[in-house]
Amino acid sequence: MEASSAVTGTAPAIPGTPGFDARREAALPGFHSNERKRLLTLLLEVWYGRQFDLRESAWSPEKGRPFVETDGDGLFMPAVMPGRDEAILAALHTAGRLAFGSFDRAATQSIFRDAAAGLPGPGRRPMVWATLFELYGDDLPRFQLLFDMCEGLRVDSRVQSLVPNHLSRLFATGIAQRPRPPESLPYYDSALAAVRGALAIARGEQADLDPRLRRLLLPDATIADAFRIANELYRETELPPVKDEEVFQSAYLPGRAPSAACLARAQSGDALQQEAQDKPDSKNRKGAHEEQESDQQQRSDTRFDTAGQQPGEGGDIVASGRRSAGSDGQSPRRPQTQAVENGKFYPEWDYRLGRYKNKWAWVNEQPFGESNSAEADRLTSQYATALKRLKKAIQAQKPTRLAPKVRQFDGDDIDLDAAVAYVSEQHAGMSPQPAIYRRRELRRRDVAVTLLADMSTSILQYLPKSGGRLVDRVRAGVLLFVEAMEEVGDVYSVAGFRSRCSDDVSYFTIKDFDQPLTDQVKGLIGGISGRLATRMGAAIRHATARFAGIESRRRLLLILSDGRPEDYDDGGDRRYLHEDTRMAVKEAVMRGVHPFCITVDPTANQYLPQIFGIGHYLVLDNINSLPKKLPEIYLRLRR
Amino acid sequence: MKTATARGVERDIVQLPQAGDVAPYYEPQANEIAIFEAAYRKRLPVMLKGPTGCGKTRFLEHMAYRLRRPLVTVSCHEDLTSSDLVGRFLLEGAQTVWQDGPLTRAVKAGAICYLDEIVEARTDSTVVIHSLTDHRRKLAIEKKGQEIEAHEDFLLVISYNPGYQTVLKDLKPSTKQRFIAINFDFTQEDVERKIVVNEDPGIVPELAAKLVATGRKARLLKDHGLEEAASTRTLVYAANMINAGLDPVSACRVSMVDPLTDDTELAEALMEIVKAHFS
Numbered sequence: 001m002e003a004s005s006a007v008t009g010t011a012p013a014i015p016g017t018p019g020f021d022a023r024r025e026a027a028l029p030g031f032h033s034n035e036r037k038r039l040l041t042l043l044l045e046v047w048y049g050r051q052f053d054l055r056e057s058a059w060s061p062e063k064g065r066p067f068v069e070t071d072g073d074g075l076f077m078p079a080v081m082p083g084r085d086e087a088i089l090a091a092l093h094t095a096g097r098l099a100f101g102s103f104d105r106a107a108t109q110s111i112f113r114d115a116a117a118g119l120p121g122p123g124r125r126p127m128v129w130a131t132l133f134e135l136y137g138d139d140l141p142r143f144q145l146l147f148d149m150c151e152g153l154r155v156d157s158r159v160q161s162l163v164p165n166h167l168s169r170l171f172a173t174g175i176a177q178r179p180r181p182p183e184s185l186p187y188y189d190s191a192l193a194a195v196r197g198a199l200a201i202a203r204g205e206q207a208d209l210d211p212r213l214r215r216l217l218l219p220d221a222t223i224a225d226a227f228r229i230a231n232e233l234y235r236e237t238e239l240p241p242v243k244d245e246e247v248f249q250s251a252y253l254p255g256r257a258p259s260a261a262c263l264a265r266a267q268s269g270d271a272l273q274q275e276a277q278d279k280p281d282s283k284n285r286k287g288a289h290e291e292q293e294s295d296q297q298q299r300s301d302t303r304f305d306t307a308g309q310q311p312g313e314g315g316d317i318v319a320s321g322r323r324s325a326g327s328d329g330q331s332p333r334r335p336q337t338q339a340v341e342n343g344k345f346y347p348e349w350d351y352r353l354g355r356y357k358n359k360w361a362w363v364n365e366q367p368f369g370e371s372n373s374a375e376a377d378r379l380t381s382q383y384a385t386a387l388k389r390l391k392k393a394i395q396a397q398k399p400t401r402l403a404p405k406v407r408q409f410d411g412d413d414i415d416l417d418a419a420v421a422y423v424s425e426q427h428a429g430m431s432p433q434p435a436i437y438r439r440r441e442l443r444r445r446d447v448a449v450t451l452l453a454d455m456s457t458s459i460l461q462y463l464p465k466s467g468g469r470l471v472d473r474v475r476a477g478v479l480l481f482v483e484a485m486e487e488v489g490d491v492y493s494v495a496g497f498r499s500r501c502s503d504d505v506s507y508f509t510i511k512d513f514d515q516p517l518t519d520q521v522k523g524l525i526g527g528i529s530g531r532l533a534t535r536m537g538a539a540i541r542h543a544t545a546r547f548a549g550i551e552s553r554r555r556l557l558l559i560l561s562d563g564r565p566e567d568y569d570d571g572g573d574r575r576y577l578h579e580d581t582r583m584a585v586k587e588a589v590m591r592g593v594h595p596f597c598i599t600v601d602p603t604a605n606q607y608l609p610q611i612f613g614i615g616h617y618l619v620l621d622n623i624n625s626l627p628k629k630l631p632e633i634y635l636r637l638r639r
Numbered sequence: 640m641k642t643a644t645a646r647g648v649e650r651d652i653v654q655l656p657q658a659g660d661v662a663p664y665y666e667p668q669a670n671e672i673a674i675f676e677a678a679y680r681k682r683l684p685v686m687l688k689g690p691t692g693c694g695k696t697r698f699l700e701h702m703a704y705r706l707r708r709p710l711v712t713v714s715c716h717e718d719l720t721s722s723d724l725v726g727r728f729l730l731e732g733a734q735t736v737w738q739d740g741p742l743t744r745a746v747k748a749g750a751i752c753y754l755d756e757i758v759e760a761r762t763d764s765t766v767v768i769h770s771l772t773d774h775r776r777k778l779a780i781e782k783k784g785q786e787i788e789a790h791e792d793f794l795l796v797i798s799y800n801p802g803y804q805t806v807l808k809d810l811k812p813s814t815k816q817r818f819i820a821i822n823f824d825f826t827q828e829d830v831e832r833k834i835v836v837n838e839d840p841g842i843v844p845e846l847a848a849k850l851v852a853t854g855r856k857a858r859l860l861k862d863h864g865l866e867e868a869a870s871t872r873t874l875v876y877a878a879n880m881i882n883a884g885l886d887p888v889s890a891c892r893v894s895m896v897d898p899l900t901d902d903t904e905l906a907e908a909l910m911e912i913v914k915a916h917f918s
Binding site: 036038039042043045046047049088163164165166168417420421423424425427428430614615619621622 | 720722727728729730733734735737782801852856857859860863902904905907908911912914915916918
C-alpha cells in the first residue's frame with residue numbers, strides 16, 4: 001500500500017485515518033462491511049430481537065483470512081469480507097456466540113475446574129484459557145480446530161432455531177468455497193459433514209452424524225460440552241497436525257472464526273496473538289478527532305468525580321457535578337454579565353424527588369457566531385441536484401398541499417361546488433351567502449416550525465466509510481431544509497443548542513421566525529459545529545417559549561439529534577435527563593407545540609419511545625440520507 | 640359483506656344483511672366482540688384504533704352482520720366537507736332537491752355509520768358528529784334548518800391509525816373522549832395463521848405458517864424506516880399470489896416487500912427474511 005502511494009506521488013496513507021481505509025477498501029473486491037453495516041444491523045435485530053454493537057476490526061489484508069471477532073460484548077467486522085453470504089453467516093454466527101453462551105461464566109469456570117483437576121499435585125496456577133491451552137503444547141492448533149468445530153456446530157444449530165435457512169446457507173457456502181489448501185481439507189470436510197448432519201436433523205431427515213456430536217445439537221448444550229467433546233475427538237481422531245498459519249485459517253467454515261483465540265487473548269497475549277488486538281486499536285480510530293477525545297476525557301473525569309458520591313443524595317448529584325466542574329476553574333459558576341440579559345431560568349424535573357427544581361437550568365440565548373459561507377456555498381453546489389428535485393417536488397405538490405381557499409367572497413376562480421350550492425339554495429327559497437369564489441394563496445400562518453439542532457460534540461464523529469463527518473450531513477440537511485421552507489412558504493426558525501451543566505445551556509438562534517433567508521444565515525448554517533453536551537429538556541422548554549407570539553394553527557418543533565440527552569453533571573444517571581426531557585415534551589404539547597425528534601442514533605429505539613412517545617420520533621439509520629430526508633419528513637408531518 | 644345478490648350492479652348504500660348472506664370471516668383477537676356488543680347495547684359510539692391492515696374494517700363488517708344492521712362506510716379524505724356527510728341541495732330542472740348524505744341516511748335508517756380514517760377529514764367537517772356522539776343523539780341539518788333524532792339502532796363508529804403521519808392531525812381530545820375505544824394490533828401467530836388459511840383456503844397450512852413467521856419478523860423493522868409494517872392483509876395477498884401460481888419468494892417480494900419500501904437496503908433485509916423462510 002505504501003509503495004503504491006509513493007509511486008503516485010501522494011502523501012503516504014497512514015493506517016487508521018479515513019483516507020487510508022477508503023483507499024484500502026476501494027482496492028479490494030468483496031463485501032465491504034462498513035458500507036453494508038446497516039444491512040447487518042437490520043438482520044441481527046430481526047433475528048435476535050436486539051441490537052449488537054457492530055464495529056470495525058483492525059484486520060487488514062496482510063493478516064490473512066478475515067474473521068469476524070468478538071470480545072464477548074460487540075462484534076468486530078473486518079473491513080472487507082470475501083462475499084455477502086459469508087459476511088451474513090459470520091455476523092449471525094458471532095452474534096449467536098454472544099447470545100448462546102460462548103462466554104457463559106459458569107460453563108467456562110466448569111471447564112477450568114475440570115482441567116485443573118486433571119493436573120498433578122500442588123503449585124497449581126489459577127486456570128485461565130491461556131494456561132489451559134498451554135497444556136496442548138505444539139499440538140494446540142489441532143485441538144483448537146476441533147474445539148471450534150464443536151463449539152461452532154453448537155452455536156450454529158442454535159442460530160438455526162432462529163434463522164430457518166442458517167444451516168442450509170452455511171452448508172451451501174461451505175461447498176462453494178471448498179477449494180482451499182489440501183492440508184486443511186480434513187478439518188474443513190469434517191466440519192462440513194457435521195453441518196450436513198445437523199441440517200438433516202433440523203429438517204427431520206435421516207442424518208449421518210457422529211453420535212458424539214449429536215449432544216451439541218441439544219438446546220441445553222453449553223460450551224463446556226463442546227470442550228469435553230472436543231477433547232474426546234482430540235484423543236480418538238486421527239487428523240494431521242497443523243503447523244502452517246494459512247492452513248489453520250483455511251480450515252474454518254465460512255462465517256466461523258478461531259474463537260478460543262479471542263477468549264485467550266482477553267487474558268493474556270500469548271502464542272495466539274495472530275488475531276489482531278482489535279479493541280484498543282479500533283477505539284483509537286473511532287475517536288481520532290482531538291476535540292472529541294479531549295471532551296470525552298473531560299466527561300469521564302466528571303463522571304468519575306461524581307461516581308464517588310454516596311447514592312441517595314437526590315438532587316445533590318447534580319450539585320456535586322457542578323462543584324467538580326467549578327473547582328477546576330474552567331466552568332464559571334454564573335454566566336458572564338453580557339449574556340445575562342438574554343438568559344432565562346427554566347425549571348427541571350427531578351424524577352428522584354418527584355418534583356420540579358425551580359430556576360434550575362440557565363438557558364442563554366445568543367446569536368450564533370461561527371459563520372462559514374464557503375462551506376455553505378460548497379454544500380449548496382454539492383446538493384444542487386437534490387435541491388432542484390426537492391423544489392420541483394414541492395411545486396408539483398403545491399396545488400394539493402396549499403389547497404386553494406374555497407367559498408370566498410372574492411377570488412380568481414369560481415368555486416363550482418359553492419356556486420351550485422348557491423344557485424340551488426336560492427331556488428330552494430333560502431338566501432345563501434354569495435361566497436362562490438376560490439382564491440389561490442398561501443394559507444396564512446398555517447404551520448410554524450422550529451428546527452432545533454443538537455450541536456454537541458458527538459456530531460463531530462466521523463462516518464464510517466462514506467467519509468466526512470456527521471456535522472457535514474447536519475449542515476447540508478439544515479440548508480436543504482431552509483431552502484425547502486422558502487419554497488413551501490411556512491413560517492420557520494432554525495436554532496441549535498449545546499450545554500455544559502445546568503447553569504450553562506446555550507441556545508443559538510440561527511434564523512428567527514421573522515428573519516428572511518439571507519446569505520448570512522446560510523453562512524451560519526455552514527458554520528454549524530459541535531461542542532459540549534446535550535441538555536435537551538432545557539432547550540425544548542426554551543424553543544417552546546420562543547413560539548410565543550407566533551400566530552399559527554399548528555406548531556411543530558423538529559429536533560435533530562444524534563444521541564440521548566446527556567450532560568456533564570447528570571452524575572452518570574441517564575434517567576435523570578431522560579425524565580426531564582420527557583416532562584419538557586409534555587409541557588410543550590400542553591402549550592400547543594408538537595415536538596418530533598429525528599435522530600441518527602441507531603440505538604434510539606431504546607429511549608426515544610419513552611421520551612417522545614410512539615410515533616413522535618424517527619430513527620434515520622442511513623445517515624447519508626439525512627440531507628434529503630429532513631425536508632421530506634417535514635413535508636410529511638405538515639400534511 | 641358477501642351477499643347472494645349479483646355483482647356489478649348498483650345497490651343502495653344502506654343494505655340490511657339478507658337471508659343467505661354469509662357472515663364475514665373474523666377471527667377474534669381478544670374480547671373486542673364483547674366490548675362492541677356492550678357498546679352497541681348502550682348505543683355508545685365506538686373508535687377503532689390500530690395499524691393499517693390489521694382487520695378493523697373486517698371486524699366492523701362482521702359486527703354489522705352479527706347485529707343485523709346495515710353498514711354505511713365513508714372513507715374520509717382531506718377535502719371531505721360536512722355537506723359530503725350530511726347532504727346538499729341539487730338542481731333538478733328548475734327545482735332543487737335535497738339529497739341526504741351518507742351520515743344522514745344512516746341516522747335515519749338506524750345503520751352503523753363507519754367513518755374510516757377520520758383524522759384525514761378536515762376538522763370543520765368532523766364537528767357535525769359531535770351532537771351525535773353524546774346523549775342528544777341528534778344530527779343538525781343546518782342548510783335545511785332541521786335536526787334529526789337518530790334512529791334508535793343508529794351507531795357511529797370511527798377508525799384511526801395512530802402513526803407518525805398524524806402527529807399534527809390527531810383527533811381533538813374533546814372528540815376522542817366521546818368514544819369507546821377498541822385497540823387493534825396484529826394478532827397472535829396462531830390466529831394469524833388461521834386467518835391466512837381462511838382467507839385463501841387453497842394455501843397449505845405449512846406455507847401459511849411460513850408466511851406468518853416471515854411477516855412477524857418483517858414487522859421488527861418498523862422502526863427502521865418502514866412506514867407501515869407488513870400487515871395481515873399483505874400476508875393474505877402473498878398467499879393469494881402463491882395460490883395463483885407464483886413461487887413463494889416472488890410472491891412475498893411483490894406483496895410484502897416492494898410495496899412497503901423504496902429503500903434498497905431495507906428491501907434487501909426484508910428479502911433476507913423471506914428467503915430464510917422459503918428457500
